[in-house]
Amino acid sequence: MKKKAASMLFKKKWPQGILVLVVLLFTSASAFTIKGLTSVSKEYRTITPVQENEQRSLKLFREVTKVLRHARCINCHPSDNFPRQGDGDETHRHLMNVQRGPEDRGMLGMQCTNCHQSSNNEASGVPGAPEPDNPDLSRWHLAPLSMGWMGLTDAELGARLLDKEQNGGMNPEDLVEHMKDDPLVLWGWNPGSDREPIPISHDDFIKILEEWVATGAHVPEQ
Amino acid sequence: MIQFNLNGKEVEVKDDPNTPLLWVLRDSLGLKGTKFGCGKALCGACTVHLADTTVRSCSFPVRYAEGKSITTIEGLGDAERLHIVQAAWIEEQVPQCGYCQPGFVMAAVKLLERNPDPTEEDINNAITNLCRCGTYSRIKKAIHTAARNIKAQN
Numbered sequence A: 001m002k003k004k005a006a007s008m009l010f011k012k013k014w015p016q017g018i019l020v021l022v023v024l025l026f027t028s029a030s031a032f033t034i035k036g037l038t039s040v041s042k043e044y045r046t047i048t049p050v051q052e053n054e055q056r057s058l059k060l061f062r063e064v065t066k067v068l069r070h071a072r073c074i075n076c077h078p079s080d081n082f083p084r085q086g087d088g089d090e091t092h093r094h095l096m097n098v099q100r101g102p103e104d105r106g107m108l109g110m111q112c113t114n115c116h117q118s119s120n121n122e123a124s125g126v127p128g129a130p131e132p133d134n135p136d137l138s139r140w141h142l143a144p145l146s147m148g149w150m151g152l153t154d155a156e157l158g159a160r161l162l163d164k165e166q167n168g169g170m171n172p173e174d175l176v177e178h179m180k181d182d183p184l185v186l187w188g189w190n191p192g193s194d195r196e197p198i199p200i201s202h203d204d205f206i207k208i209l210e211e212w213v214a215t216g217a218h219v220p221e222q
Numbered sequence B: 001m002i003q004f005n006l007n008g009k010e011v012e013v014k015d016d017p018n019t020p021l022l023w024v025l026r027d028s029l030g031l032k033g034t035k036f037g038c039g040k041a042l043c044g045a046c047t048v049h050l051a052d053t054t055v056r057s058c059s060f061p062v063r064y065a066e067g068k069s070i071t072t073i074e075g076l077g078d079a080e081r082l083h084i085v086q087a088a089w090i091e092e093q094v095p096q097c098g099y100c101q102p103g104f105v106m107a108a109v110k111l112l113e114r115n116p117d118p119t120e121e122d123i124n125n126a127i128t129n130l131c132r133c134g135t136y137s138r139i140k141k142a143i144h145t146a147a148r149n150i151k152a153q154n
Ligand code: FES
Pocket: B035, B036, B037, B038, B039, B040, B041, B042, B043, B044, B045, B046, B047, B056, B057, B058, B059
């Protein structure tokens, strides 16, 4: 009974509500006209396909940064000499004093491949990934310091990502290829043990990247 | 069947290819010198040589050993012909319980092969094995002694 009464009341209130809405719309529309409808609509109308592309591109780049900053990516893209381990708030420096070393592959005697082989190791829980041309050879290593992403703003991250001097001579299209095929990148979607994989699918990530490049690979200026 | 060279001899094992090398060495091949500490590539007790580098054998599926050369503590030297690092270990009376020591010795040998005169910092960076008895200072001393002895020999 109660339910019925409530719905009746609601029904009865509707015309009043609509009335209020119409009045509100009317007043706001006139205010809009008075306050400068011309300039606002001009600005809106003059947006060019190029500007639209740029906005879309920037939006897509924000999605890209979410993946790049995920623990599976950024843990091996540190801006210092120490790889990280762990997910989210639990991220910490790699245990056992593991360091970058002169070639991004660890210190003499403590190299990445002393423990990380070319596949995830379910017995020890140690992750691994192969070289693209040799499934038995471990590719485990850190991204070079010039590709350190920790602590960067979106603008700094974008600038660094696009700078051929720092990214190993890659243009945006090459970046997409790298993200498509590199076994270390792909590992982010198959990290083994209880590590959190990248939350969006790899296919979706590539689609986002491709559209970002197609819309001009824009990154924020600040 | 997986074949590899172990301490200078060809061996064949029938273990599941994903079995950690550590268990193949200890259980299938009967070489108990390589120890199990953590099973997670952290403590270094299971360190062996793979060609010119070290691997933590608890985290090394035996299939990756196919066609390679593996050396364990048993292949380093024996009571009659001690390896120079083993001799330094005795000279400095390093071990306490001894459990972690084969791993340390194997790591120290490879460090000295590539850096014959390591500093304290080089040792800290290169050897991150764990010793529950806390023999670290004697281990460092023995590495310096071995380095001196290697120099004197050459
Ligand atoms: S048992 Fe292999 S590192 Fe601890």
